[in-house]
Structures are given as structure tokens and as C-alpha cells.
Amino acid sequence: MEARVAVRDLYEDFVRTFGNVLFAVCLFVVWGIFTLIGVIVEQGLDASAYFQNYAAPVARAIVRLGFDNIYHSFWYVGIIGLILLSLTVCTFKRVIPARLPPLRPVKIDKIPLNMQVKVAGTVADVRAKVDAFFRSRGWQVRERTFDGTEWIFADKFNWARRGVLIAHLGFVIIAAGATIYWARGFAGETAIVTGQTMEIPRTHALIRLDSFAYKIQPISTKSGMVYQPIDYVSHVTVTGNDGKAKAETIRVNQPIDIDGTLYYQASYGFAMRFDVLHNGVRVANLSGRTLMDGEALDIPGTPKSVQYARFVPTVDRVTGQPGPDPRVNDPAVVLNVFNQGSEIGAALVPLQTWIDLGGGWKVVPHQYVLYTGLQYRYDPGAVIVGIGAFVLLAGLVIAFHFLPARLYIKVDEADDGMATVGIAATTVKGYDIYEKQFSDLKTNLEGAL
Amino acid sequence: MNQPMTPDKLLLIIALGAYTIAALALVGYFFTRQPALRSVGVPLVVLGCVAQFAQLVARYEMTGVWPLLNLYGSLSLFAAVGVLIFIIFAIKYDLWFAGGFVVAIAALFLAYATTWNEGTMPAVPSLQSYWAKIHVPLVVSSYGAFLVSFVLSGLYLVRYYVERALAKTAALATAGGQAAAGATGGWLASMPSLPQLDVLTYRAVAIGLPLLTLGIITGAMWAHEAWGAYWQWDPKETAAMSSWIAYAIYMHLHTRGSWKGLGSAWIVFGSFFIVIFTYLGVNIWIHAGLHAYQR
Numbered sequence: 001m002e003a004r005v006a007v008r009d010l011y012e013d014f015v016r017t018f019g020n021v022l023f024a025v026c027l028f029v030v031w032g033i034f035t036l037i038g039v040i041v042e043q044g045l046d047a048s049a050y051f052q053n054y055a056a057p058v059a060r061a062i063v064r065l066g067f068d069n070i071y072h073s074f075w076y077v078g079i080i081g082l083i084l085l086s087l088t089v090c091t092f093k094r095v096i097p098a099r100l101p102p103l104r105p106v107k108i109d110k111i112p113l114n115m116q117v118k119v120a121g122t123v124a125d126v127r128a129k130v131d132a133f134f135r136s137r138g139w140q141v142r143e144r145t146f147d148g149t150e151w152i153f154a155d156k157f158n159w160a161r162r163g164v165l166i167a168h169l170g171f172v173i174i175a176a177g178a179t180i181y182w183a184r185g186f187a188g189e190t191a192i193v194t195g196q197t198m199e200i201p202r203t204h205a206l207i208r209l210d211s212f213a214y215k216i217q218p219i220s221t222k223s224g225m226v227y228q229p230i231d232y233v234s235h236v237t238v239t240g241n242d243g244k245a246k247a248e249t250i251r252v253n254q255p256i257d258i259d260g261t262l263y264y265q266a267s268y269g270f271a272m273r274f275d276v277l278h279n280g281v282r283v284a285n286l287s288g289r290t291l292m293d294g295e296a297l298d299i300p301g302t303p304k305s306v307q308y309a310r311f312v313p314t315v316d317r318v319t320g321q322p323g324p325d326p327r328v329n330d331p332a333v334v335l336n337v338f339n340q341g342s343e344i345g346a347a348l349v350p351l352q353t354w355i356d357l358g359g360g361w362k363v364v365p366h367q368y369v370l371y372t373g374l375q376y377r378y379d380p381g382a383v384i385v386g387i388g389a390f391v392l393l394a395g396l397v398i399a400f401h402f403l404p405a406r407l408y409i410k411v412d413e414a415d416d417g418m419a420t421v422g423i424a425a426t427t428v429k430g431y432d433i434y435e436k437q438f439s440d441l442k443t444n445l446e447g448a449l
Numbered sequence: 450m451n452q453p454m455t456p457d458k459l460l461l462i463i464a465l466g467a468y469t470i471a472a473l474a475l476v477g478y479f480f481t482r483q484p485a486l487r488s489v490g491v492p493l494v495v496l497g498c499v500a501q502f503a504q505l506v507a508r509y510e511m512t513g514v515w516p517l518l519n520l521y522g523s524l525s526l527f528a529a530v531g532v533l534i535f536i537i538f539a540i541k542y543d544l545w546f547a548g549g550f551v552v553a554i555a556a557l558f559l560a561y562a563t564t565w566n567e568g569t570m571p572a573v574p575s576l577q578s579y580w581a582k583i584h585v586p587l588v589v590s591s592y593g594a595f596l597v598s599f600v601l602s603g604l605y606l607v608r609y610y611v612e613r614a615l616a617k618t619a620a621l622a623t624a625g626g627q628a629a630a631g632a633t634g635g636w637l638a639s640m641p642s643l644p645q646l647d648v649l650t651y652r653a654v655a656i657g658l659p660l661l662t663l664g665i666i667t668g669a670m671w672a673h674e675a676w677g678a679y680w681q682w683d684p685k686e687t688a689a690m691s692s693w694i695a696y697a698i699y700m701h702l703h704t705r706g707s708w709k710g711l712g713s714a715w716i717v718f719g720s721f722f723i724v725i726f727t728y729l730g731v732n733i734w735i736h737a738g739l740h741a742y743q744r
């Protein structure tokens with residue numbers, strides 16, 4: 001028995017709190033602050049990077065609280081969950097009662113927007129005229145009798161009372177779509193060297209890069225020469241679930257779709273073929289391999305290894321240093337040399353020349369091969385998010401730009417064959433917003449009766 | 450170095466000049482209600498706005514490059530749309546008295562925009578999309594509407610606090626207090642009432658928030674096409690979401706009687722700083738992420 005009372009009290013407290021708009025606003029404030037924290041604190045770095053950029057206590061807080069990946073943190077998802085919960089409670093406890101009130105009599109002179117108009121005629125005649133007046137002006141007119149008193153209710157934009165519900169529904173649909181991606185979607189990245197075929201994990205699509213092309217345009221500006229990328233294109237052969245190979249082109253802004261997964265042009269780079277010489281003789285089993293930037297080559301029988309650090313498309317002829325032009329003119333590579341795992345030096349090595357590692361070993365960057373960086377993503381919730389977004393937008397437009405107003409009209413008999421028309425108006429946004437229209441209405445009504 | 454006067458430069462000078470004079474005239478009008486000042490200011494506001502749009506078109510014609518991809522073009526459009534929305538509001542609700550402030554802010558942004566003019570460049574691949582022509586104007590237009598709401602809420606706050614101060618001095622019932630009331634009474638009394646200013650502010654946000662929503666949606670659609678995900682938690686889009694949240698807070702508080710008026714005016718006033726942070730701060734102070742303006 002007591003337990004039941006306790007649960008009921010708890011439930012009532014819950015409904016009172018989550019059904020309170022001010023509570024929802026507090027949730028919004030927290031949501032907004034978390035969102036801004038993620039803008040200000042760079043996301044997804046290594047823990048050590050935060051300790052470099054911030055004072056130790058701040059950095060520790062960032063890492064411990066998950067602010068380094070805030071949008072996927074417990075806090076962030078939790079606050080959105082609370083907003084959804086509050087939205088649901090509010091919908092039934094506040095929005096529906098406030099926006100869709102039943103027709104009921106009111107005390108006309110207690111409502112700030114009210115008028116009394118005195119007209120000649122019997123009550124029945126005047127009521128018919130009032131009825132006709134509002135109908136002809138596009139009001140939805142309904143008549144009801146309460147305790148023997150006849151009331152006329154006139155509504156404008158009654159349908160728009162649902163605007164808030166639609167906006168709220170849109171938000172719920174967006175959240176549902178995002179959850180579907182979280183539960184069933186995936187995304188990844190892959191790099192494919194020209195001539196190579198990659199099998200994409202999970203989708204098992206095969207993609208062969210036939211060729212990659214880029215276009216870069218040098219432009220002289222006030223602040224010097226700028227090399228503006230104009231186009232990146234991957235010509236690929238793809239094989240999807242149907243087993244048929246097809247030629248396709250992937251460009252920035254023009255992804256391709258293989259069995260519902262989208263593939264995007266994300267980046268490109270230069271892989272490198274090296275030759276390894278020992279005492280002037282090409283070592284067949286070490287040569288001809290293609291390394292991606294960052295990969296290393298171990299020199300057998302020595303503690304040394306050579307890492308292909310990065311490609312330099314153009315070496316400045318005057319300085320001999322890497323130049324700014326990203327087009328391939330005088331290419332070279334930056335090689336890092338390691339001894340027992342620690343770096344002992346770096347060198348800029350033009351293509352077809354070599355770096356001498358001692359002991360008769362030489363490494364020759366022989367030829368570059370372009371690779372394409374593709375991103376892929378399977379998101380079965382995207383369409384739902386899109387629908388939700390437009391539902392939300394429609395709800396906002398309805399809620400903000402169609403103002404539902406309700407007039408409560410009562411016609412009473414007055415002395416000497418006159419009748420008084422009493423009218424009060426309410427809107428879903430208070431009275432100030434309707435003042436002018438109400439006084440115009442009064443003028444028109446007085447003219448018409 | 451003497452550079453030739455191109456049509457777009459001429460139009461820019463006309464716009465800046467017209468806005469500057471209009472701002473002075475209309476601020477004067479705000480305080481004195483001299484009809485002559487209004488007659489000078491209003492045509493100049495319209496002239497400046499037309500010149501601005503013509504300037505953007507001229508730049509597109511001359512360069513063949515969509516002019517909104519760098520901060521110069523984007524800020525120009527922001528000033529132009531802010532003024533345009535204000536003109537529509539002013540005609541509909543007779544708000545010319547507030548024009549001086551709107552136009553002054555627009556002129557400042559336009560002047561600041563010119564410091565970002567680094568000449569024309571073809572678009573990088575990710576910006577070569579029809580979405581650029583939809584997304585950018587929508588977002589920037591919403592900022593224009595928020596600029597108007599900022600000025601209107603600012604005027605609300607001015608009226609509220611000046612009235613309160615006057616009431617306090619009047620309560621002291623000194624002759625000096627009455628003199629003060631007389632001195633400010635003119636411009637104060639001819640402003641719309643506080644509830645009217647509250648409604649006008651609401652109407653400006655009611656334009657801005659759906660535009661921002663649509664701007665974010667089109668941005669997401671573009672991202673879906675260009676980057677492979679409709680939402681990347683990139684600093685710019687997340688900051689835009691914060692602005693969206695701020696105005697959503699306003700819209701909710703505005704349904705509560707006790708928060709209508711003063712409380713919600715402060716929120717609209719403050720939210721504009723989040724908008725400016727989103728618009729400029731993220732690019733200038735924060736790593737610009739995927740939304741770096743093209744330089």
C-alpha cells in the first residue's frame with residue numbers, strides 16, 4: 001500500500017518535472033553548452049595533445065569526462081535522451097491540452113482581448129448575421145449550447161494548432177534515424193593504389209582503381225602563388241553483389257552507390273616503388289614493393305629500416321628544399337632512417353637517386369604510383385533523418401507563421417430591441433500578438449452589422 | 450598604385466556610402482523624429498541594399514565564380530539580407546525609427562568584409578556543387594534575420610531599462626527627475642510599446658529560425674553528398690547547431706508568460722553573439738575544420 005503511494009508520488013514528481021517547459025529549457029541549455037564545448041575543445045585528439053594544449057587539471061578533466069569525444073559521450077547522448085523523454089511527457093501533459101483545448105464557455109470580460117458591440121435586431125437575427133460574417137471571412141464557425149446558453153466559436157487556422165506537435169515529431173523522427181545508423185550502419189576509409197583491387201570489409205564489394213587524376217591550378221594572388229585544386233577523379237571498376245564488373249567514376253560531390261553503400265572521393269596520395277641495392281646489385285625480393293606514406297622497409301641482416309615519410313611533388317631548384325607546388329615537377333621523397341627503432345636521420349631523396357645506408361645497402365625511390373583515398377558509408381537511417389528534418393521544418397513554419405485564434409461569441413438581448421454581441425479572443429501565443437487584428441476585426445464587424 | 454574602377458567596386462562604394470549616411474540620418478531620426486531625416490535615410494537604405502545585390506551579381510558576372518564562397522562575399526550577402534529583411538519589416542510594421550542601428554551594423558560588417566577581399570579564385574572541388582548556391586544564402590539569410598531580431602531586442606532592453614530608471618527618478622519626485630523624463634520622453638514615447646517590441650522580435654526570430662533550420666538541412670544534404678555523412682560534428686556545423694538551440698530556447702521561453710518580454714529579449718540579444726561566433730569566431734579563432742572559407 002505504502003509502496004504504491006510512493007510509486008505514485010514518484011510518478012507524479014516525474015511527470016511534473018519532465019512536463020515542465022522550464023525543465024526542458026534547462027536541458028536545452030545543457031545541450032547547447034555541451035555542443036559548444038565540442039566546438040572549442042578540438043575533438044578526437046590523443047590524450048597527450050590535450051596535456052600539451054591545456055593546463056594539466058583542465059586536460060585531465062577533458063579526457064576523464066570524455067570531452068575529447070563529447071558528441072559520442074555518455075553525457076551527450078544522455079542529455080538528448082532526457083530531451084526526448086521530456087518531449088514525450090510534455091506532448092501529453094502540456095502541448096495537447098494547451099494547443100488543442102475543447103470548446104468551452106468563458107467569461108468574456110475577463111479575457112484581455114474582448115469587445116461588446118450593440119446591434120439592432122433580435123438575438124436570433126444578430127446571431128445569424130454574426131455567423132454569416134465570420135463564415136464569409138474564412139473562419140471556422142461552430143455553435144454549441146452550454147447550460148442553455150448558446151455560444152458561437154469561430155476559429156482561424158485551427159489546423160495550425162498542430163504545428164508544435166509536428167515540430168516535436170520531426171525531432172523524434174531525426175533521433176530515430178540517427179539511432180538506426182548507430183545500430184546498423186557503418187563507415188570506413190580505404191586507400192587503393194592504381195592498378196590494385198580492394199575488397200571492402202563488410203560490404204565485400206571489389207573496387208579496382210584503374211586511374212586517378214587531379215587537376216590543380218596555380219593562381220597568383222595578393223598573398224603570393226596559390227595552388228588551387230580544381231578536380232579529383234577516380235576511375236574505378238567495381239563489382240558488387242551481382243558479381244558483374246562495372247566501370248564507374250568517383251569525384252568529389254559525386255559519390256557512387258554499390259548495393260546501398262556510398263563511396264566518396266576523400267583524398268589522394270603518392271605510393272612509392274623502391275628498389276633496394278646491395279653492393280650495386282638489385283635485391284629482387286626487396287625491390288618493386290609499393291609503400292604507402294608512413295610504411296617502412298626493413299634492411300635484412302642490419303638493425304636499420306627506411307621509412308617512406310612523404311612525397312614531395314616539386315623540389316625547389318634553387319634551394320633544393322621542398323617547394324609549394326603540389327603538381328609533380330621534380331619529385332622527391334622524404335625518407336626517415338631508423339636504427340634499432342630510433343630515428344637517426346631524414347633525407348630528401350629525388351626519384352631515381354638513392355640513399356646510402358652503409359654496409360653496401362642503397363635504397364632507390366624508383367617510381368611513384370597514385371592512390372585514391374575513398375570513404376564509404378552505409379547509413380540505413382539517413383532517409384529517415386531527412387524526412388524528420390523536413391517534418392521539423394514544416395512544424396516550425398506552421399507554428400511560427402499561422403497563428404491559430406479562437407473567438408468566443410455570445411449574443412445577448414439588450415433593451416429596446418437591441419442585442420449585444422460579446423466577443424473574446426485567445427490565441428496560442430497570448431494577446432499582444434493579436435491586438436491589431438482584433439481591433440481591425442472590431443471595426444469590420446461594426447461596419448458589417 | 451592606381452587600380453581601375455570596376456563596376457563592382459563602384460557599387461560597393463555606393464552601398465557603403467549610402468549606408469553610412471542613412472545610418473547617421475536614421476539614428477538622428479530615432480532621437481529627434483524629424484521627418485526630414487527619415488526622408489533622407491529611407492531612400493538611402495534602399496539604394497544601399499540594391500547596390501549591394503547588384504554588386505554581388507556584377508562580381509558573379511565578371512568572374513564567373515559564385516561570389517559567396519569566401520568571407521568577403523558571404524559577409525556582403527549577410528549585410529545585404531539583413532538590410533533587406535529590415536526593409537520588409539520596416540514597411541510592414543513601420544519600423545524605420547530602428548533603421549539607423551540595423552544599417553550601421555550592416556555597414557560595419559560590409560566594411561569588415563572588404564578586408565577579406567583577396568581576389569577571385571575558382572572553387573575547390575568540395576565547393577563545386579549546386580548546394581553551395583542553396584546552402585550558403587539560406588544560412589546567411591537566417592543570420593540577417595537574427596541581426597534584425599538583435600536590434601529589436603536591444604531596443605526592447607533600452608526602452609525597458611530607461612523606463613525603469615525614469616520611474617525610479619519620478620518616484621523620487623524631484624523636479625530634476627521630471628526634467629529627465631521630459632528630455633528622453635520624446636524618443637522613448639514614440640517607440641513601439643514593450644509588448645509590441647516583444648512581438649516584433651518574435652516575428653524576426655520566426656523568420657530566422659526556419660531559415661537556419663533549412664540552412665542546416667541543406668548543409669547536411671550537401672555533406673551527405675560531398676563528405677559521406679550528413680553530420681560530421683565539424684566545428685562549424687556544431688556551432689550552427691548551438692545557435693539553433695539558443696533560438697529554440699527562446700521560442701520555448703516565449704510561450705511562458707513570465708518569460709515573455711524582458712527574459713526572452715535578453716536571450717535573443719545574447720543569442721546573436723553565438724551566431725557571430727558561429728559565423729566568424731569558428732573560422733577565425735578555432736580550427737576551421739571542413740568549413741574553412743576559401744581564401
Ligand code: HEM
Pocket residue numbers: 018019020021024083084086087088090091094095098099164167168171392395396399400428429697700701703704
Ligand atoms: C529539439 C526539439 C524541439 C523542437 C524543435 C521544438 C519546437 C517547438 C516549437 C516550434 C514550439 C512552438 C513555439 C511557438 O509557437 O512560439 C514549441 C512549443 C512547445 N514545446 Fe517544443 N520543441 C522541442 C523540444 C521540446 C521539449 C523537449 C519539450 C518538453 C518539455 C517541449 C515542449 C514544448 C511546449 C510545452 C511548447 C508550448 C506549448 C504551449 O504552451 O502552447 N519542446 N516547441
